Amino acid sequence: MKIDDDRLSAYLDDELGSDERAAVDTALATDPALRSILAELADLKELLGRSPIVPSAAATDRIMAVVERAEEPKKPSASPVVDLATRRRVPTFAAVAASIVIIASVVGGVGGTASIPAIGDLVARHEAAASVLESGAEMAIDDDAMHEIMDTGPAMPTSLDLTYADRDGTLVHAVFESSDGTLLSVFRQDGDTDLDGIGDKMGTGEIVDMGGHEMWATDMGETHVAVIDGDGFTWTIVGDAEADHMMAIMTDLPARSPTIGDRIGDVADVITRPFRLGS
Amino acid sequence: MADEAGRTPVPGVPTWEEIARDHLGFMYSVAYRLAGNQSDAEDVVQEALLRVKRGLESYTPGSLHGWLARIVTNVFLDETRRRKRRPQTHLPDDPDRVLIGAPAADEALAMESLPDHLQAAIVALPEEFRTAVVLCDVAGLSYAEIAEQSGVPVGTVRSRVHRGRLRLRDVLS
Numbered sequence: 001m002k003i004d005d006d007r008l009s010a011y012l013d014d015e016l017g018s019d020e021r022a023a024v025d026t027a028l029a030t031d032p033a034l035r036s037i038l039a040e041l042a043d044l045k046e047l048l049g050r051s052p053i054v055p056s057a058a059a060t061d062r063i064m065a066v067v068e069r070a071e072e073p074k075k076p077s078a079s080p081v082v083d084l085a086t087r088r089r090v091p092t093f094a095a096v097a098a099s100i101v102i103i104a105s106v107v108g109g110v111g112g113t114a115s116i117p118a119i120g121d122l123v124a125r126h127e128a129a130a131s132v133l134e135s136g137a138e139m140a141i142d143d144d145a146m147h148e149i150m151d152t153g154p155a156m157p158t159s160l161d162l163t164y165a166d167r168d169g170t171l172v173h174a175v176f177e178s179s180d181g182t183l184l185s186v187f188r189q190d191g192d193t194d195l196d197g198i199g200d201k202m203g204t205g206e207i208v209d210m211g212g213h214e215m216w217a218t219d220m221g222e223t224h225v226a227v228i229d230g231d232g233f234t235w236t237i238v239g240d241a242e243a244d245h246m247m248a249i250m251t252d253l254p255a256r257s258p259t260i261g262d263r264i265g266d267v268a269d270v271i272t273r274p275f276r277l278g279s
Numbered sequence: 280m281a282d283e284a285g286r287t288p289v290p291g292v293p294t295w296e297e298i299a300r301d302h303l304g305f306m307y308s309v310a311y312r313l314a315g316n317q318s319d320a321e322d323v324v325q326e327a328l329l330r331v332k333r334g335l336e337s338y339t340p341g342s343l344h345g346w347l348a349r350i351v352t353n354v355f356l357d358e359t360r361r362r363k364r365r366p367q368t369h370l371p372d373d374p375d376r377v378l379i380g381a382p383a384a385d386e387a388l389a390m391e392s393l394p395d396h397l398q399a400a401i402v403a404l405p406e407e408f409r410t411a412v413v414l415c416d417v418a419g420l421s422y423a424e425i426a427e428q429s430g431v432p433v434g435t436v437r438s439r440v441h442r443g444r445l446r447l448r449d450v451l452s
Contacts, residue, residue, distance in 0.1 A: 004441070004442075010437050040448050044447055049417065053312075064299065067329060
């Protein structure tokens, strides 16, 4: 019996049937080196098993405090979930880069984002914003559902859902599945953006003109990303189709779903505005 | 008698308060061995406790530690996958967390640590080996329980446990 025979560990863990156990016993009886290895594995198992880590009182208090805060009833948002009138400008590149990462996670994941610097603050802010939304509120899903989507990939059953917005409407995210199965994740946020900077940082993509507005687009394997620089706002679109196709879908969005206006108010108009400039 | 949330205790099913009081240490040990540091272990346990609270009604009396270990492991794996997709630099959102840094004296005393190089070797194990070894040796789960948690055959668990241990043995020797 060789050292890499996994029956050794199973023997140690009492996970063998009688025949295999007898075979190991026989091998151990004739091989002192094997007995030595088994003894070392037993020592390791014993060491791991008898070394519990007891959280200190301070750590316990921190854990319980966070849990109890999370369990407190969430207060309704003081302002409308989407309130474009009160939007403020936010950082540009970092914000867009964060959008790409977040949306890409929702849509199914994008590789090669490790080079995006300093996005943690905005990602944290997005999550904090999502977590304070009143559970079940219109135009919002709770934090657990958001994470579930991030974990399982595209699973939105409806044609268009605004998944979340922060309290002052700065950040708006919608997921849209077209009739041909193309899945789009659209993220809108305030602030102009430096598309050249994105291209430089990401090291990929190209910038194209689309009716007076510039768009940076790139192909990340099965996922395509487009960032459009609007007038004081920026869209990031992630989908599983070419950028042209994604834009065609977005342009046609209001016609496809007349209830969109009722559901997300002027956000739908804002989201689709740049796509209609060139038409 | 109903608990604080108004639920009537079910025989053999602990209340959430009992789990938080009596099994926090177990959950923390598993989380720490998987995550390798205090801050991440706390985050994992916090989320795990929330999931325990939400999922307690679906718990059927059996191996409580097995159930808790699965939840802790799932939280850890979820967080690991999330970080892989969203590389990020955490900014502390709680002022208290800024002050954590090195463990306070009482916290250091509270840890009966493995040798540093062994804990580091655990964290360096491939995820599937690490999970198998921790669930087996720290959480005390059977191969069948680990297989159920991991969604792999028992034979795969056996192989992962052994290969993981051999790598740790190399560090110790």
